[in-house]
Amino acid sequence: MSEAKEEKIVFQRPKALCDVVTHYCPGCLHGVVHRVIAEVIDDLGIQEITVGIAPVGCSVLAYNYIATDFAEAAHGRAPAMATGMKRVHPELVVFTYQGDGDLAAIGTNELIHAATRGENITTIFINNAIYGMTGGQMAPTTLPGQVTTSTPRGRDTKLAGFPVRVCELVSTLEGSAYIVRRSAYNPSEIRKLKAAIKTAFQVQMAGLGYSLVEVVSNCPTNWGMTPLESLKWLQENMLAYYPLGDYKVKDSVKELMAKK
């Protein structure tokens, strides 16, 4: 049999992702989400006009990995910083990349007000139900009964209340246009995640309002599991409390999606 057909590369590192080793733990889905964002930036051809806002948390060094302009916000203040940038430079595509400790704890106020003002920015929200960088303490998104270093007997809802469901919360605000929850635990979910991030960026570019894509993610290190066990735990426990789906797709966004 002759090998006449020329070999083509069908999958490789996207241009908008720096060729460096990340500091993330083995099996952490941050790397997958970074890559998906970079792929979307490549697909839309917006690398030169995109500005990311990095949070405080594990993904604090996102500016070293995604090859667009980047700024580092004070803890939780990424949506406020993005608001300023977008209002001064409306031609830019501005996105914030935030974990659950940054967005759902110290930064809840900024998030809610950016959404209710209908700022034309995009938020990528990584929810892994724990504080990763600081050593696995309870986050606002920690599941009832979940063991963390600050809740060694499991989260007691009488003492610590209930987890925040960010998508459900933000979708009630009039200014939000596209609010969806996705995950990245298998290739099919990763494909859906990519489509959602692409739509979110397009919503922003069309000026339709605030867009947020939540990614139900993992933390093998602080959950105390192997990466493969963590994906199983994610599917069995996280998805029950944080169901995947579209929480708000405004009619104007539906029209935009129908046109694409």
Added chain:
Amino acid sequence: MPRIVIDVERCKGCGLCTQVCPKGDLVQMSDEFNSKGYRPSKFVDPEKKCIGCAFCANMCPDVAITVYR
């Protein structure tokens, strides 16, 4: 002939790529260490069963897999 190339120095040995292959076990964990001390994954395809679907590459958080078809 579809194939993948794993950058063993980039691989952190998390194993996410080993569970998604539709052809079974073409991507396996290696017995050897890389310079960081991780056991990287390896591509084992003596019967040329790889279809180049890139599922393994899609799962890789460290973008260590390149797929050729």
